[in-house]
Amino acid sequence: MWSEKEDPQGAITLLPTPINKYQEDEDERNQVSLDYLELYRSSIEEPEKVWGEVGKILHWDTPWTKVMDNSDEPFTKWYVGGELNACYNAVDRHVLAGKGNKVALIHDSPLSNTVRKVTYGELHEKASLLAGALARYGVKAGDRVVLYMPLIPETIIAMLATVRLGAIHSVVFGGYAARELSTRIDHASPKVIIAASCGLEPTKIIKYKTILDEALASCVEKPRKCIIFQRKNVEVCDLVPELDIDWDDALRNADPHPCVPVESNHPLYILYTSGTTGQPKGVVRTTGGHLAALTWTMKTVYNMSDDDVWWTASDMGWVVGHSYMCYGPLCSGITSVMYEGKPDRTPHPGQYFRIIQEHKVNAMFTAPTALRVIKRVDPLLKIGRQYSPKSLRVLFVAGEHCDQETKQWATKAFGAPVLNHWWQTETGYPVTAMCVGLGLPLTLPKYSTGLPIPGYDVRVVKEDGVECEPGELGHIVIKLPLPPGTLTTLYKDTQRFLEIYFKRYPGFYDTKDVGYKDENGYLYVTDRDDDVINVAGHRLSTIALEDIVFSHTDVTDAVVIGVPEFTKGDVPLCFYVMRPGCRKSEEEVSNELVKLSRQLIGPIAALKICICVSALPRTRSGKVAKKSIADLARDKPVKISPTIEDPTVYKEIKAALQKVGYATEAPDPQM
Incomplete structure (x- = not known):
């Protein structure tokens, strides 16, 4: 799933495997209009x-x-x-x-x-x-x-x-x-x-x-x-x-x-x-x-x-x-x-399906977070299946990374292609x-x-x-x-x-x-400038690790940041939200995530610190406030954006960081 590419200085860039190794519709796609x-x-x-x-x-x-x-x-x-x-x-x-x-x-x-x-x-x-x-x-x-x-x-x-x-x-x-x-x-x-x-x-x-x-x-x-x-x-x-x-x-x-x-x-x-x-x-x-x-x-x-x-x-x-x-x-x-x-609370997680059916929507545009929310609270579509989204031809997503698990689920749930x-x-x-x-x-x-x-x-x-x-x-x-x-x-x-x-x-x-382009000119946007971390000289896209974490069936939300480490410079740290009703312990899920990342990426840049939290700080537009979490881990002052849905989650994030030796001197985040 993930390959290692040498750069001229010998550092390794971790990237998804080239498209011709895993995508079944290559012939159709290469016949560009x-x-x-x-x-x-x-x-x-x-x-x-x-x-x-x-x-x-x-x-x-x-x-x-x-x-x-x-x-x-x-x-x-x-x-x-x-x-x-x-x-x-x-x-x-x-x-x-x-x-x-x-x-x-x-x-x-x-x-x-x-x-x-x-x-x-x-x-x-x-x-x-x-x-x-x-x-x-x-x-x-x-x-x-x-x-x-x-x-x-x-x-x-x-x-x-x-x-x-x-x-x-x-x-x-x-x-x-x-x-x-x-x-x-x-x-x-x-x-x-x-x-x-x-x-x-x-x-x-x-x-x-x-x-x-x-x-x-x-x-x-x-x-x-x-x-x-x-x-x-x-x-x-x-x-x-x-x-x-x-x-x-x-x-x-x-x-x-x-x-x-x-x-x-x-x-x-x-x-x-x-x-x-x-x-x-x-x-x-x-x-x-x-x-x-x-x-x-x-x-x-x-x-x-x-x-x-x-x-x-x-x-x-x-x-x-x-x-x-x-x-x-x-x-x-x-x-x-x-x-x-909302996708889920007004009053139930079938609202997107209801709107498509009642108003005969032909195409829609949303953020991947909305799809994750619906998937988390109605994974088997017990409510969503009460409505028919048959009028929908295509579902467009943007605004943040769309992990593959969510994309595949949404494609089946809405019965339409999901295009990032x-x-x-x-x-x-x-x-x-x-x-x-x-x-x-x-x-x-x-x-x-x-x-x-x-x-x-x-x-x-x-x-x-x-x-x-x-x-x-x-x-x-x-x-x-x-x-x-x-x-x-x-x-x-x-x-x-x-x-x-x-x-x-x-x-x-x-x-x-x-990001990068492939040999056919397709663009892959991996991170913001400051979200690429260096682990022992290896450049690592945190989104690559997030996609692995999202592939775990007991994870409904996640973010990976880089935190300082004396010998390697940076190491990845993952916060994740566990699926409601999951019978596994936090320790079991965290160990599985570490093992999964080692299998798919390798030991050098794999996850070693995984922490379960009740929620992540997300803006109203669906983006995780990634930089503020990373700043908190580095003892920097954090000013909470007024667009954050629930600012109280920062208290839990800080306490979790302190348990693993980070944010020990960081002031409490302020609005």
């Missing part, structure tokens, strides 16, 4: 030709004069001189084409016991009125509007209303506490804030308005108005006189506002990356290039057509919500599902995938995230920038220019933008991820 190959070649050699055609997907009020201006790299401009409006492309043009009665959004919320269908006509009406209200309070093109909203249609209406005016929205994830919200408000300097009275979790109501009031009390930058949407069937909050206005009153007293065209490279939104606290890192996306790329990928990558139903299982405030819950599906004129709930793909908040849409709409097969080499999608010239390089051989672990970079729709700068911090992403490898965007 000529449509994909030709388009990919053309996108690298003739980017203006390819993206000029892609740009025609959108409605332009003023045609562009130049497809690409790369005179100030990396600040590449796309569709220069062209003018358009994001709300018009997402809503108005579909209504004018006679699709006003078509369902745009299906909001399914077992938390509030409601299912609501919103048509393109309703989106048009309410976004127009809310835009009129915003204009009344002084919002104009270029101004910022901060949104602090839960996963409800009004959040998307607020996004559309903002860009209808040519203003810039910044959606702050509803899980952020007052301090983080305050930091983002001060950084964005919004003229108006739009918030809801509350958000919902399985066991509690989160009072958004109370958090907003607390945040504003410490803000330097004060908004002119706050528009508050009252979730009347859940929680009604008090309004502050002279500052707050009720959403319904704002719309009732407003006149519909027309779309304001902006230049293609005008900012569409600011999105702060997860984990940002002291120094906000606000990714800026431009309007024309991003909308064109998203609309194009809905067909080329995800193969969505006019009558299809698409479901992205995510939160607003994350890039996935922006790209593939809002702008991608709406600009494509299809129906998009918004699910306000890779992208980042910064890129805004996939970098590698199987472009189903371009004829690529619904199969992937084990552990791969697919082939580069057209426009991305993906390379894997060594520390000195020299390109790696196939199978050789290295740093993943993308040759400039980046395609349209990716990040263009960091808000108010151009210098930091250049230093973070372009200083290390001039002429390339540094993804901060490591």
